Every structure is written in C-alpha cells, then in structure tokens.
Amino acid sequence: MRSSGLRSAAIAAALFCASLGAQAALFEDDEARRAILDLRQRVEAMRTQTDQRLTDDNAQLRRSLLDLQTQIEAMRGDMQRMTGQNEQLTRTLSELQQRQTDIDDRMKKSEPAKVSVDGREFTADPREKADFDAALGVFRAGQFAQAQTAFAEFVKRYPQSGYNASALFWLGNAQYATRNYNEAIANFRSMLSLAPDHAKAPEAVLSIANCQIELKDTRAARRTLEDLTKAYPQSEAAQAGRERLSRLK
CATH class of the missing domain: 1.25.40.10 (Tetratricopeptide repeat domain)
Incomplete structure (x- = not known):
C-alpha cells in the first residue's frame, strides 16, 4: 500500500513539474512574441522615420535643385545681358574710334x-x-x-x-x-x-x-x-x- 502511494505521489509530482514547465514555456513564448512584436514595431517605426526622412530629403533636394536651376538661369540671363552690353560697348568704342579718326582726318585736311x-x-x-x-x-x-x-x-x-x-x-x-x-x-x-x-x-x-x-x-x-x-x-x-x-x- 505504501509503495502504491509513493508511486502515486511521484506521478503527481511529475505531473506538477510538467505543468509548471508547460506554464513556463507558455510564459516564455508570450514574452518572445511580445519581444518580436515590439521589435517589429520599432523596425516599422524606424522604417517609417527613414521613409519620411528620405521623403523630406528628396523634397529638400528637389527644392535645392530647383533653386540651383533658377540661379543658373539667372546667371545665364546675366551673362547674355553682359554679352549684349559688351557687344554694344564694342560697337560704341568702334564708332568713337571712327569718329576720332574722321575728326583727325578733317583736322589734317583743314590744317594750313x-x-x-x-x-x-x-x-x-x-x-x-x-x-x-x-x-x-x-x-x-x-x-x-x-x-x-x-x-x-x-x-x-x-x-x-x-x-x-x-x-x-x-x-x-x-x-x-x-x-x-x-x-x-x-x-x-x-x-x-x-x-x-x-x-x-x-x-x-x-x-x-x-x-x-x-x-x-x-x-x-x-x-x-x-x-x-x-x-x-x-x-x-x-x-x-x-x-x-x-x-x-
């Protein structure tokens, strides 16, 4: 009788330990899932932040490129105006030189x-x-x-x-x-x-x-x-x- 009771007690103890182990395993699985979910959320948050940053950076880059293009166009316009002014100055200088030559010739012709x-x-x-x-x-x-x-x-x-x-x-x-x-x-x-x-x-x-x-x-x-x-x-x-x-x- 005693032997039968000891065996029953052992079996009960074993079942209890198994139950505890199962509970522990379940606990560990929950923690793991929570950790994984948390990690996923963090990764998603980081991805969202990265995408937003990339979007912002791309928008800033586009604005910078547009500003640069505007500056380039403005500089091209300035260069064209300067080229036009230089051509006008060149023509004006040529005309003044010709006038001076004509005046010199007339003065020479009118000199005694x-x-x-x-x-x-x-x-x-x-x-x-x-x-x-x-x-x-x-x-x-x-x-x-x-x-x-x-x-x-x-x-x-x-x-x-x-x-x-x-x-x-x-x-x-x-x-x-x-x-x-x-x-x-x-x-x-x-x-x-x-x-x-x-x-x-x-x-x-x-x-x-x-x-x-x-x-x-x-x-x-x-x-x-x-x-x-x-x-x-x-x-x-x-x-x-x-x-x-x-x-x-």
Whole structure:
C-alpha cells in the first residue's frame, strides 16, 4: 500500500513539474512574441522615420535643385545681358574710334600747309588753296568775266593770303580780257606794290602799258615801258617792251 502511494505521489509530482514547465514555456513564448512584436514595431517605426526622412530629403533636394536651376538661369540671363552690353560697348568704342579718326582726318585736311606759287612759298589753308585753284581754272577755261568775279572775291575773302599777289595779277588779266582797262591797271599796280619782286611783276608792268595803249594814252604807255626796261632789264617782258617802244609813235 505504501509503495502504491509513493508511486502515486511521484506521478503527481511529475505531473506538477510538467505543468509548471508547460506554464513556463507558455510564459516564455508570450514574452518572445511580445519581444518580436515590439521589435517589429520599432523596425516599422524606424522604417517609417527613414521613409519620411528620405521623403523630406528628396523634397529638400528637389527644392535645392530647383533653386540651383533658377540661379543658373539667372546667371545665364546675366551673362547674355553682359554679352549684349559688351557687344554694344564694342560697337560704341568702334564708332568713337571712327569718329576720332574722321575728326583727325578733317583736322589734317583743314590744317594750313606749305604751297608754292609763282616761285613763292607760303602757308595756306586747304580751302584757301582750293578757292584760288578754282578761280585760276575758270580763267584758263577762257571764262574771263567769271574769273574776274572769282579773283575779286578771293582777294576780299583772304586779304592776308600769300596768294594775293598772284590773285591780283590774274584779276588784272581777267579785267584786261573784258576790256576793264582802268580796273586792270589799278590791280596790276596793287600787285606790284604788294610784291615788286614777284615772278609775274615784269608781266604786270607790260600789262599796264598794254592797258594804256588800249586807252590811247601813248605817253603814259611809253613811260611805263621805259620803266619796265629799267626795272627788269633781263626779263622777257622787258624784251617785249623794247619792241613795243619801237613801234609807239
């Protein structure tokens, strides 16, 4: 009987221990599941945070890229404006340089230059030279009335000109050709008074005598021719004057 009771007690003890072990195992499984759930929640939370951070970072990156693109476009626009301004400045500088060149050329053209007329050298303005040459061209074209006007205006316009002695000589010749003998004599004498050593001076004296002959003033013409041969004895005009004297009565 005792043996049977001991066995029953052992069996009961064994069952109790097994029950405790089962309970312990169940407890451990619950803890494990809770731990796993907790871990999953933490991982999910971390994943959510990571995704949000990535989303935020991507949004920030997109904003940064947009800002950078905007800055690049702004810089491109600035560069285009600067390029346009540089091109305009280059054109403006080129125009200013051309203007300066034109001004320099005009100044050079308007500057007095040395000229030589009838063996006399002097300084004359380009316009002054052009006006004299134009008047002389009119005379040589046989337009004596126009030449008379042109030389008279020249002497009036340029009273201090180095051309004046020559201008008076040609003015007298134009007046002789248009039979304005008294005016011609006056201008030939003005020319001789201004430049008695002029290359055309002997011709001017001979021309005065010719005007006096045309005016039938033989006595005055003879005196003039005698003065010519004395003042300019070696000139061709003096030789012509001697021949003219021999024919005067």
